[in-house]
Amino acid sequence: MASYPELQGRVALVTGGASGLGLAAAETLARQGVHVAVADLDAGAAARAVAALPGGGHLALGGDVAREADVQRFAGAVLERHGRIDVLINSAGIPDSFQPTLAQDVADFRRLVDVHLTGTYMATKAVVPAMLRQQRGSVINLGSVAGVLGLAPRNAYSAAKAGIGMLTRTMGCEWAAEGIRVNAIAPGYMLTPFAQKLIDEGKLDAQRIRRRTPAGRLGTAQHIADAMAFLASDASAFITGVTLPVDGGYMAWGAASDAYAGPLD
Ligand SMILES: NC(=O)c1ccc[n+]([C@@H]2O[C@H](COP(=O)([O-])OP(=O)(O)OC[C@H]3O[C@@H](n4cnc5c(N)ncnc54)[C@H](O)[C@@H]3O)[C@@H](O)[C@H]2O)c1
Numbered sequence: 001m002a003s004y005p006e007l008q009g010r011v012a013l014v015t016g017g018a019s020g021l022g023l024a025a026a027e028t029l030a031r032q033g034v035h036v037a038v039a040d041l042d043a044g045a046a047a048r049a050v051a052a053l054p055g056g057g058h059l060a061l062g063g064d065v066a067r068e069a070d071v072q073r074f075a076g077a078v079l080e081r082h083g084r085i086d087v088l089i090n091s092a093g094i095p096d097s098f099q100p101t102l103a104q105d106v107a108d109f110r111r112l113v114d115v116h117l118t119g120t121y122m123a124t125k126a127v128v129p130a131m132l133r134q135q136r137g138s139v140i141n142l143g144s145v146a147g148v149l150g151l152a153p154r155n156a157y158s159a160a161k162a163g164i165g166m167l168t169r170t171m172g173c174e175w176a177a178e179g180i181r182v183n184a185i186a187p188g189y190m191l192t193p194f195a196q197k198l199i200d201e202g203k204l205d206a207q208r209i210r211r212r213t214p215a216g217r218l219g220t221a222q223h224i225a226d227a228m229a230f231l232a233s234d235a236s237a238f239i240t241g242v243t244l245p246v247d248g249g250y251m252a253w254g255a256a257s258d259a260y261a262g263p264l265d
Pocket of ligand 1: 015016017018019020021022039040041042045063064065066090091092093094115116142143144145186187188189190191192193194195
């Protein structure tokens with residue numbers, strides 16, 4: 001893991017930080033000396049995650065990113081404890097229904113867009129006033145290969161992730177001159193509880209994914225957390241408005257054949 005000494009003593013709010021990619025980010029930032037607030041729908045899991053983090057000054061918060069009052073409470077609690085927020089990671093997320101379009105429930109569509117897209121928008125809106133006062137901050141959103149490639153029938157998820165890619169650009173441009181950077185990471189298929197559940201339910205085929213991925217394997221949460229630490233650090237000071245694929249080459253591949261022909265153990 002790269003070391004970013006400037007992160008020592010900074011403050012991060014990680015939504016969805018009790019599991020998967022958000023949890024890996026919380027652990028990675030805490031190892032760099034960052035005070036981390038883990039905000040999650042599952043308040044108990046957030047408390048357990050925080051109890052296990054290295055270092056101190058961490059905070060567990062329960063709530064729903066799709067509720068504006070909750071995200072404002074998250075930001076207020078972090079500011080009350082630390083007086084600043086240097087990093088926001090918008091990692092709260094839910095899977096979509098995988099139903100064909102005509103069978104999709106509009107309520108499911110709305111909930112997914114509310115959590116991913118509106119949640120990312122509202123959490124950023126709650127945190128950026130503090131970053132503007134500081135004239136510094138890094139917002140890191142979670143996109144997906146699904147926000148770029150057409151993965152039918154994942155309508156709501158794909159539309160929300162594509163929207164997050166554009167929010168990343170518009171907000172990145174809006175605050176660039178004031179020291180606030182907004183970037184996104186587009187993970188490929190990473191083996192987290194989120195992905196493992198979809199594999200177990202037969203909604204994702206891990207062997208097919210490996211054949212479709214030039215690297216020949218699924219990624220790990222740590223691959224994403226390492227990219228997040230870079231985007232949180234001053235090493236990425238002139239990078240804003242971008243969506244960085246961290247996907248083992250998945251989005252780069254366009255040929256009709258398998259991308260990986262090696263053994264599948
Ligand atoms: N794992 C992958 O392969 C992958 C690939 C591409 C994108 N992503 C994205 O990365 C993000 C994190 O995914 P993950 O794999 O870590 O999932 P995960 O299920 O392991 O973790 C998601 C966390 O978000 C929390 N959460 C869900 N709804 C919430 C809400 N309304 N308010 C607050 N917290 C909420 C959950 O309780 C959970 O702790 C998601 O946005 C997901 O779409 C994941």
